[in-house]
Amino acid sequence: MNPKLRQRMEKILAQRDADGLLRTLKVRSATDTRVNLADNDYLNLSHDSEVIAAATSALNKWGASSSASPLVTGYTELHQDLEKTLAQWHGYPHALILNTGFSANTAVLGGLPKKGDVVLADKLIHASMLEGILSSAATLRRFPHNDLDVLESLLEETKESEGVVFVVTESVYSMDGDCPDLSRISKLKERYHFCWVLDEAHATGWHGLTGSGMQEEQGVRASADIVVGTLGKALGAQGAYVLCHDVLIKNIIINFAAEFIYSTYLSPASAAAALAAITCTKNLTSERTRLHQLSQDWRKALQVAGFAVPDFHSPIIPLIIGDVLKTQHFAEALRSAGFIVSVIRPPTVPVNTARIRISLRRGLDSGHLEKFISVLKGVAQ
Ligand SMILES: Cc1ncc(COP(=O)(O)O)c(C=O)c1O
Incomplete structure (x- = not known):
């Protein structure tokens, strides 16, 4: 190991430890029968017999991996079915599957905002959204958590801006479990015409009559311009998706998002598990x-x-x-x-x-x- 690198890493980790914030991995055993109040399998679907059967059947048919980028041969009939099912469920014309919610957020927010644009983001947005925004050349402005009065005043301030204004929120915040007034954001959008990116990762499955999320529950179905959702939380599978009204957004991700282009695609078994989980969830x-x-x-x-x-x-x-x-x-x-x-x-x-x-x-x-x-x-x- 290069001694300078070693010394640097030791110092950083020692500081983390001294702050009481050192992160370490803990192994979970399959025989651990304790009640899990830590994961995101809210509907217990990762162990649902129909979800497991669908994944097993896909494993037998397609093998254990998609084995390539979606732009090579990784995009299977199952991925396409899943896109259609997700789009219809949420009320959007277009859906695109990505490997993780993290990469879906970095693809959207690292790719769409450009220099001269302004991103107005809730103070508590997920690290993946922040990572995406910070990797773009847009100006980031934060508003206090769920404070839509401040958001409104920022919108007023930026209404003459030359570039595009984006508003970035979650629907159920991952660490606080609370929710902004989505109908108010939707009304603000009618007035200020910004592009609203909404992360529904923790709302899907638990909220809405058919379980499609908080937009459905609050009666503002398909209001956000772009929704990011995950398959690895209440849907008990793995992977994520982006929903949009305008196919150009999907085509930009397909053409420019490194997360999408240069990575082995989600396994067919995960796509099959998610498809089965959506059927269960709706019921x-x-x-x-x-x-x-x-x-x-x-x-x-x-x-x-x-x-x-x-x-x-x-x-x-x-x-x-x-x-x-x-x-x-x-x-x-x-x-x-x-x-x-x-x-x-x-x-x-x-x-x-x-x-x-x-x-x-x-x-x-x-x-x-x-x-x-x-x-x-x-x-x-
Ligand atoms: C709000 C939110 N968005 C996105 C993600 C990332 O999703 P994934 O676990 O599929 O990468 C998470 C994960 O914790 C999250 O809490």
């Missing part, structure tokens, strides 16, 4: 009502136990403790009691807001909630 309408109630029940119980969690009905509940060590202490107790929980620390979340990100899932019952609360109370005493 879970009454289950979704129960899941929203579950979210409200957990929030209420946490509040009664003295924890300030926000009201809402998304699958993500931020249990903000603040101090990293204290949060880890709560997490250890929960782990020993049979829960898988993750501690989310800065820089993923703002300083002094370390938290346990409670990720709810189908199949949780009141016994789980009672046990969870009693462990928290035990630590808090």
